Amino acid sequence: MGMLDHWQPVLLSRQLRARPVGVTVAGVPVALFRMSNGEPAAVSDVCPHRRLKLSAGEVIGDRLRCRYHGWTFNACGYGESPATPKMTTCTTSYDVREAHGLVWMKPRDCEPEFPDLDMPGYLPICTLEHSVPAPLELTVDNFNEIEHSGTVHDTFGYDLDRLNEVKVRFEATDDSVRVINSGPTKRLNHLFAWLLGIRPGDTFHDDWTTRFSPLYSVFDHWWTSPDGSREAMVRWRLYIFFVPQDEKTTRVFSVTYAKSRYPGPAGGLRLVRWLLRREIAREIQADVSMLYHMADFNTGIEGLKLSRFDKVLGLTRERISRIYRGQPAGRVALA
Ligand code: FES
């Protein structure tokens, strides 16, 4: 198993229209296009004739036509030359699916599980993409510890002055890592806190599990009174998928759901979906911005002054290496 051998999101559905789109997944260039029935297809983004990007071409019916000399390719990668009719070829094609506002892709010769994102009782809020200027491991590190929430975030996180009170627990299995945190919430925007029914000093709960085929973390966020007897009116579930573009850039796809205890259809969440979407986009952008400021992009953790929040870094690295990258057990890429 290698980095491509998973069902991974590669593009927002709304970005794939009449024109083909080129993406790079773990260093591999892929051309995505929609066939005449609207279904997405994916083939190598390198024309086998003379290596033009097929994503620079155009879609004709169910085929992608290369812009350079007009070879056409179907969803299975079968290509024909217009100038030499008996000349044909076959390029790499991929299995493609569309779900949760995303186009997903995997190689044809593997059968990984498709991640289960169905959330009965929750309302879909938004599907977003962020491009992170950092390698995969450093991006995962950022989303997998909450020590930075005191300084970096506005909504989801802990009061910086009381960060020492935050409880952190880890539960690791062979193929998952769970982190369970609770502690005094940040001081939130008054309107937002009032809308959600959060009071100063309430406890913020942040409980997530990371899985490695594909590589994603599922976060549950909610607030309670300090004694746990009262819960705020809204809770969130976020799926964050990490997809390496290349060694320096990681694409982060997020699918967000929320659940409200207010009366009425969907607990009134449809009315404030725009506000929740803005909040999620801003919080993820805050993470992205921080990664712009890394002094270097070495992914090794040896020699770092790791805190009680950072045990997760070693746990996720081992599983990224073994499960996501498919490297032999015991060999963790430290640099
Ligand atoms: S390079 Fe694509 S048709 Fe020639």
Ligand SMILES: [Fe+2]
């Ligand atoms: Fe963060």
